[in-house]
Each structure stands twice: as structure tokens, then as C-alpha cells.
Amino acid sequence: MKDSVNFVKEGIFQIIDERGECHADHNLSKNKLREMFWWMIYSRRASEKALKMQRQGKIGTFLPLDGQEASQVGSAMAINKEDWIFPTYREMGAQIVRSVPLVNILLYYAGDIRGNLIPKNVNNLPFYIPVGTQIPHATGTAWAMKIQKKRSVVLCYLGDGATSKGDFHEGLNFAGVMKSPVIFFCQNNGWAISVPREKQTASRTIAQKAFAYGMEGLIVDGNDVIAVYLAVQHARKRAMEGVPTLIEALTYRMKMHSTADDPKRYEDNKNLKIWEKKDPIKRMRLYLKKEKIWTRGWEKTLEKKADRLIEDAVKKMGKVSQLTPEDMFNSIYSKMTPKLTEELEYLKENLANREVEEETQEIKGGFP
Amino acid sequence: MKMNIAEAINDALKLEMKKNKNIVLLGEDVGVNGGVFRVTDGLKKKYPDRVFDTPLAELGIVGTSIGMALYGLKPIAEIQFMGFLWPALDQISNHASRIRNRTMGRYTSNIVIRIPYGGEIRGLEHHTESFESVLSHIPGLKVVIPSTPYDAKGLLISTIRDENPVVFLEPKKLYRAFKEEVPKNSYTEEIGKAKIVNEGDDLTILGWGAMMPKIKKAAELINAKGFSTEIIDLRTISPYDEKTVNASVEKTGRLVVVQEASRTCGFASEIIAGINDNELLHLKAPVARVTGFDIPFPLYKMEKWAVPDADRIIKASKEVLKW
Structure with missing residues (x-):
């Protein structure tokens, strides 16, 4: 695995490229690869369904994850059950990989507080709505693990916009000083609502900010689920040794920020075209096909299974x-x-x- | 054992840390230095692995405390001066006070935040604020303010044992102002319960924190003129003891509320609104409030004009007693 992590193209850690070519030995079992593909299919379909439900007035403001499946699934799969995660509002994929029932997520976005009832044996926080405020909490929980000598870590999700906040600086600074076992997983999806990444920070990369806090920084191709998985596994090992890591996962928000947002006001379609080619699901499909793991029939089965689970969740939601x-x-x-x-x-x-x-009054299109 | 407020707080921390291994102390200079007011003196030596000097960052102190509490530790954070609390208010109001509610009890964040507050210590600018009313406006948070060594110890022990996030405001002017007899062992004073310091029939004077010695002095002089003054030390402003306040006003029919903080939307306003809700028809006179002015706390050469004193309390009381 060490070799894999060292395989870095232009400073970006990548295993599977856009054409589905594999560039390093990853040692992952076929079952693990299948599981990765399954969670990506399931989370995209769940996100698509939630978006439809918002348009039909069945849930409130929703934040689709489309395009970020590899980042969320790869990271959430790479840690252990006793580890904790601190998700932001877009981490529907990470939540479901970590056993938060989909009905909870739908309920929450339908304005029902009971959606935040995380099952007792699941160490996930509910979605954080303010940007970046979860970062010092993640550091504190990891610090507590260290004080109590527990062999576990914290995975803290954040976006590129959050890196501008004081919470980011204070949270990472404390983690560096206290050597907390924490991984800061930044999905750089290019946008903070309408503000592009270049206007968020003059740093060449987000990962380089890590060095100022005495921790490791790593850039990973956030649309490569295998690379994300290995990067987080590597960071987990380092966290247990007392070295936090800031991972910058390069990905792209392929839909709107939220259902109240219209990207046509600020986004050039060219970008989207470029990133559509890098689609995390498309890429994994190409790779799995080469590995003779993927067939059209199999993907259809997965889609059906996902749709069944989604329908179940919607039904349960109607019965609360x-x-x-x-x-x-x-x-x-x-x-x-x-x-x-x-x-x-x-x-x-x-x-x-x-x-x-x-x-x-019927409110169309959520806030504002 | 005779103790001042600083010693009583230190004693409470020591006893609780011994009892509850999950307690950790964190803040700026609280470790090796024992705090800039020496309130945590000796604790780092006694518990080297549970007392932490943190980076100089209030948001980070409160934010990481919340994370520790989520994991089951009992963090007691110190914010060095109340004027520096503002960056952490986001963490307090959006998270510490809300996580129980937003997860219907699945997660809690029962942190303690100790904060020296208030003026009249010849402090540097920004070192003298008292904006307790801002904290009282945050649902899910408790705000406790002792004014004596006995209460400081008993209330802090209750604060630490409370299942909710509590801000414990320490009137730093009184840290070493006087000593009184404080039991050696642990004891608790109830949060949310006011204390009737003196019983009386003609007038109620109510306050908290560093205003209490001024109120006591004023009451002595008023009583010397033949009146009988009831003094209430509120001790907790959130949730505050409406029952005791109401009962006292029903008895005396006259109320003076004293607060160090600036006037507009201070906690005195809330007390008076409560009287309006419940006791208006028992009043013999309009309620008076003696407060700071609507100005930032001045540099120390002018603080003698800014903070309410016994003279202003007496004058307000006289007005009320005219009716």
C-alpha cells in the first residue's frame, strides 16, 4: 500500500485514470471493488431521488452530491466502525456507507428533526449546516480519543470554502499541537456556492496548508474511489501515530450547490464538460469492465436494488x-x-x- | 476553612477532578502558570495529563471542548477574559447549546466554560466586559454567576455535575475581595435558585456577581433610615429563579434591579419584563434599574463613573420608596 500512496502524478495521488487505466497495484479484493461501485451507484441514485422529491415539494432545501461519490464512498469505507465522522450537509454518501438509514436523511431534509436521530451504534454526527464549525469538534473528539488511549480516529469532512474560516485554522492548529488522531478530508469541488476555488484562497493548493500546522498534506484525485480509499487508509495509519493529515480531494460539484441555487448564473458549461469526462462512476465502470468485474446486467441489478432501498425509505418516511x-x-x-x-x-x-x-403559503424553490 | 472566591473555585476544581476522571481542564495559561488569575493554580502539577495549556484561540478552546464532550469527556474550559469570548459565541450558540436538541438527546455537549468577567480592576481595554445577557438569550445554555466564596464552590460543583453546557461567570473584582468560611468537603448549591441574602418588607434589591457587595452596602444605609430591605442574589441568570423574585416582589411591592452591564437589553430588562408578566398589580412603585451606561466599558480612569455604586443604588431606592 505504501507503494500505491507514493504513486503520485503531478502531485496528485491517482490509481485509476479517466480512461479506467490502473497505474499502481492497489491490492484490493474484487469484493471490495464491487462494494465501492455499489455505494457509488446507491448514493447517486439516492441523491437524484432526493432532488426530485424537492422539486415535487416532498422535502425542503436539498444539496445534491452528484460528482462527489468517489470522495465520499472511498473515504467512509476506509475507516473503522469505532472511528467517528463529522459530515457536512452534502455527505449523504458518507452517511449511508456508515449505516445511517436513508430515511433519516430524507426526513431531515423534509424538516423533521427525527432525521438527526443517528443510531446508537453509529459514530456519525448529523450533518453540519454552518460551514467549517465541525472542524474544531473533530479535533476535540480525536484529542479525547488520545487522552483516553483509544485506538480510533476521527474523519472530518469539509469543503474548499471552509478552509477560509477561522474554525479551519483553529481546528487544524489545535490538531497539530495536540497530535490528535484526525483526518481532515477536504472535498475541493471547485465551488462555494458561486465563488470559485481560486477566489477562496491564494494558496496554490489546499493541501499545502497542512505544512503550516505541522501535519501531512496530500492531494488525491477525488473522483478515483480507489485512490481516495488508499489515501484515507494511509492517513488513518498516520493519525494513529499522532500525525494528522489534510487530504485535498480534487472533485467537482456537478449539480447546483443547493436546490435554491442556479449555477447558470456563474458557471461556465465548459468546466462541466471537462468534469463529466472524469465522472467517478463512469471511470470505475471502465476499470471494472477491464477487470471483468462489471457487466451491464450486474449494474442493472445494483440499480434495482438501490431503487428498492430508496422506495423503502420513502415509504418509511411517509409512515412516521x-x-x-x-x-x-x-x-x-x-x-x-x-x-x-x-x-x-x-x-x-x-x-x-x-x-x-x-x-x-406554497413556497416555491426553497429559500431565499 | 476561610477562603476567597479564587481559592473556593480552585478547591471545587480539585475536588471534582479527584472524583471524576473524565474531567479535563483547558485554556490559555491554565496549566503551568495556573491561570492569569491563579484560579487553576497547582492543578497541572496534580493532574499533568488532564490539564492543558492550549493555543491562544477562544473558538478553538470551546470548539475542541465540544468535541471532547461528544466523546464522553467532561471539559472545563477557561476563557481568559469575557471580552475575548466573542469568536467562540458561534460555537456556543450554534453547537454546544444545540447538539442535544438537534439530535433529540443522542449527542450532548455538557461543557463548562469558566470566564472571569466585569470591571473595576484597573484592567486594560477589552478586559472588563460583562455581557451575560447575550448568553442568557441562548436556549439550551445555563449561565451561573456566584458572588461569594461559599456559593462559588457549591455552584461550581453543581455546574460541573450538570448534564447541560454551563457558562460559569466569575466576578474577577471579587476574586480576592474577602474571605469567608467554606466547608472543606464537597457540597452543591442548586443552579437556577436565587438566594435571599437579607429578608425585608419594604423594598427588594436584586442583583448578581460583583454588584452584590454594593447592594449590601446600600441596603445597610437604607435600613439605617428605618426601612426593611430584602436582598436577592440571583446567582443563576439562565434559567433564572422567577418564583423567588415574584414572591419577594409580592411581599415588598417595590423592586430595584442592579446590573453592571450596559443598560439596553441587559438582563435587568428581562427581570422587569417578568415582573410585568406576573406581578404588575402587586407593585407599589415602578421598578427601577441601576445599570451601566450604553457605552463600551471605558478605560480605567473613567470606570468609577461607568459602574453602578452604592450611591446610585440608594438614590434609585429612595425614588421607589417615595411611593
């Missing part, structure tokens, strides 16, 4: 019970304060005795 006013108050403190008890009673009484109803 109504939220109650208690759900809004119950978990503010470990025990409800007298004031909150009063406020809850007031709300319930008000709901039971309405004199005027607000007109509910």
Missing part, C-alpha cells in the same frame, strides 16, 4: 408519526426548565383554541 409540540421542547435541556414547561403549556392551549388560522 406526527410531530408533537413536545418534540420542540423536550431536548433543550436534560430536564425541562419551569419556563419551558410554561411555554409548552401555552403553545398547547393555543393550538387547542385557535381563533384565526394563518394562511399557509
